[in-house]
Amino acid sequence: MKDWGALLGTHEPGPDLRAAIGRYALAAGTPSERERRAVIEARLPSHDWPDADLRIVIVDAATGEERIVTRDDGVPLVDAIAASCAVPGIWPPVTIGDRRYIDGGVRSSANVDLAEGNDVVLVLAPVGDLTAPEPAIAKRLAKVEKKSTLLTIGPDEASLAAAGANPLDPASAGPAARAGREQARQLLDEVAGVWSA
DSSP: OHHHHHHHHHSOTTHHHHHHHHHHHHHSOOOOHHHHHHHHHHHOSOOSOOSSOOOEEEEETTTOOEEEEOGGGTOOHHHHHHHHTOOTTTSOOEEETTEEEEEGGGTOSSOGGGGTTOSEEEEEOSSOOSSOOOHHHHHHHHHHHHHSEEEEEOOOHHHHHHHOSOTTOGGGHHHHHHHHHHHHHHHHHHHHHHHHO
């Protein structure tokens, strides 16, 4: 992860930075795609796309361009989710068609700007962005903030402490989940108020 710091300092936010992170991800030593796919497959209760309008954001590791995958794209749900979880340097980029993809969080941790046009937007943001949003994202984000009822939920102090310095450490999973559930209980009324507005 320390290589990310150098990339952030030498590239402007946008496709150029995302492509640099993609090159880093492609060169990193990680488990194989096959191993990682098996883990994702085992964790999903269903491998079928839901009827709901689910959109999964991924980033082309070579070009840095974002791609939004839906059930209409013919991409298996397991592959779309594996790509969206392909944290550069930790998990392998995922092959979809003839391209390889990494975590859409490289574009933005929450991709809130993509909710433009919705009246009510609930954002669950487990981490903050590593960089300021690039101008195009910031412009769309401003529209969401202006025209939508927006509630953003980030980790509280207890959740941050439970996740620790490395939120990908399996030892933090249990404590982080318990802290997150407690935070959720405390926010029930606020969330219900937004949805009923």
